[in-house]
Amino acid sequence: MPEPAPITRRSRVRELYAHPLGRDIVDSLAHQVGRSPRWVDNPLVGALRLGALPRLSGGRLDDAFVDALVGLLAAVPDRPNPGPMPLREAWFKEAVFYQVYPCSFQDSDGDGIGDLRGILSRLDYLKGLGVDALWLSPIYDSPMDDMGYDIRDYRKVLAEFGTLDDLDALIAGLHERGMRLVMDLVVNHSSDEHAWFREALADPDSPYRDYYFLREGEPDTPPNNWRSFFSGPAWRWFPEAGVWGLHLFSSKQMDLNWGSERMRADVVDMVRWWRERGVDGFRLDVINLISKTPGLPDGNETIGALTGFTGLEHYFHGPRLHEHLRQLRAEAFDDPDCVAIGETPAIGAQMGKLMVGDDRGELDMVFNFEHLENPGRTRFDAYRYDLRHLKRYYTRWQADYGDGYWMSLFFDNHDNPRMVSKVDPRSEHRVAVAKLLATVMFTLRGTPFLYQGQELGAVDQRFVALDELRDVESLNLAAELAATGTPPDEVFARVLAGTRDHTRVPMAWDASGGFTTGVPWLAGDGGHAEINVASQEGDAASVLEWHRALIALRRDSPALVYGETLVERSGSRVWRYRRRRGAEEYLVVLNLGDRPARTAPPPAGAELLLASGSGTGSLAPYEARLWRLG
Ligand code: TEU
16 A cells, blocks of 8 residues: 655645544544535545635634644654454453443442442342443542542552452452453543652652653743643643643643653553453543643644634644554553553544554554534533434444454443433433433444443433532533623533533432432432332333343344444434344344334344334334344
8 A cells, every 4th residue: 555645735635534634633523513524525625725725714714723734644644554454353342341430339338439349249230231341430549639530549449449458359259250340541640649740749850750741930821722621721830839730631630741751661560560450451541642742832723612622633642642552552451351442532433443453552442422422512512412423423433444443332421411311301212212222332343331320221310500510520611601601500501411420420229229328429319219220120121121131132142243234224214234244143223213213124034032112013212123134
């Protein structure tokens, strides 16, 4: 394959689109402004030169934007297409993962905060559901400014969660049951209370000084114009040391400098230490953000306005990202059985492939987020999610990811409201929507990741006031909106639409809660008292039993794990696809809307395995059906 020509101002839009990063950027911009990326296929659009975009966009894009784009693509070398790669089998492709949010899963000592002993006591429930691997959100020692994503000591367990002995017991408990443990690895930043940071701040000559981005200066002028994901500037002034410190997230989450070789070596040591404790893999928090453009130049204002995050182009896919990931893989997760899942906000399919390709030696899977919102929408918009977007998105991704790349499949996590509520908040549709989403997750190609409570069809919490919320992102956003004069009821409505606390409420084990004997740290039960484990267990019509059935089926069906995906033609409101491997074949038919829909019957001889409605004739609203064809 010839090396593609470098992208310059004279390049054409179609050349930009042929570059992996360029393509993702175009797709993502199209997504943000609510347009189909297919406009690039129009020969007139494809022939446009990048340098002409400012004039043609009527001022929405400026010259600085084009320069930023060109600079970005130059910093990320393209790679020749590796050609077809064989399908590699692996435990983590066959496994069902389940994310536990430690604060809210099970409290064992009545302090209202979930803990490791509590999780241990629920392993049989998870095993019974068919879960193979548990992903634990951070349990490390932390001041909990961002619920543990601000780590004070990477080798210690937060006292409220238990001890290292409890963690060892959890690992043993999982392994005895044939299950595995994936830990959250948060190394884009550490807490400002981490010993490295305290030493770096206290002593300009400390070897830890270059573990972070600390810049001397004046209290009124931050070193650049970057914005934090959690509102406000990405810089905090430390008057005691006369320095600014970079924090892309909260002001207590200081970004680590991956340019420091010693810092990287310390991270590798720490990861190896966890590996030796028996951990089977890692979910790498915001791992695509670790490499920053040297010199930390100002972000382009147009990109800032389009994305809401000024500076993004200088770190979302930085110049040394792939080098750092390869080092981490080679030195810390050299065992192919140790799974590495990257959490990668703001990247698209092509950049994802650069990290997970079997030829890359980097990660095994990434979490992308574009399917979680409809085009033109953000998490803080209150709207009904249109499932036709999900169909388009997954159809595209499944076709684009050949055998050499593997996808993660997920809807709920600790950073997003419940997908069921976003699709249709009306309680009469809850069960059908939850079953439809589960059907997609367990029958498409990719590894399913359940989030606690999703298996029950849990819905958003009905918070009634701002003071019920605990999440730093929500509270900062509320303060920012209030400061710009937004009326209080509007502030609350906006924050409520997207608050991460919706999914952080305690797990509902029975009608009275069952999470704690004390007062829960965050009020709520994930919806109504009737959505709980006890009321669904053994009820064949329940969302929980639907999950159990699908998971069991997937376990025994290589076609559902490794098979090719063949999308059938249908009206836009219906999604039909087959999964096939050798002689084994399945057909999935889904009604994506809230009205009945007609669809062709399955081929003669098909055996109906599961239906969330009647299984014959027209599809009921959101009905999901699954047939075995051969
Ligand atoms: O999340 C990163 C991330 O980009 C988001 O999902 C984030 O919650 C939000 O959208 C920013 O606007 C990871 C963790 O999952 C999250 O809980 C942490 O707060 C964050 O990183 C920082 O560690």
